[in-house]
Amino acid sequence: MPSGNVIRGSRIGSAPERFDQRTEPAPRRPVAYWCRNAHRVEFLIAAEAEAPAVWDCPRCGEPAGPDPDNPPGQARPEPYKTHLAYVQERRTPEQAEALLAEALDALHRRRRGA
CATH class of the missing domain: 2.20.28.270 (RNA polymerase-binding protein A)
Known part of the structure; x- marks a missing residue:
């Protein structure tokens, strides 16, 4: 019974096709x-x-x-920015506080359930 990872139409050790004989760059x-x-x-x-x-x-x-x-x-050169600097560009402090509270709440729920 053949396995599912056989490459059909070629044999091991066969030479590659010569595309240069059939096509023009x-x-x-x-x-x-x-x-x-x-x-x-x-x-x-x-x-x-x-x-x-x-x-x-x-x-x-x-x-x-x-x-x-x-x-x-x-x-x-672009100055090196930390991950926090990129986050601060995208979020206001209020959004950051809300995300942090949500993440901490999810962490506490996981720890209580585990």
Whole structure:
């Protein structure tokens, strides 16, 4: 009796299909970007696609632009926020007190029932 996890239509050790013989890749074009640290970033995009104005440099993380003589400015990093800071942005103090009271009430009920 066969098990339910058999891959049908292939055998163990079989070679992958050769898609390159049956299909042709979409037309592509190279795009190059430079960051402030003179790192060159080059990749291929679809020929009909519009290239993004800015791309992150994979070596240093700075923004890179298509003009090597005028790369974009330094990225301004987002300051680190704690979980409490994000919660305080979304809730008023009154909402926070109501949520805390609800959570404490649920905790007390669970402990009494257990």
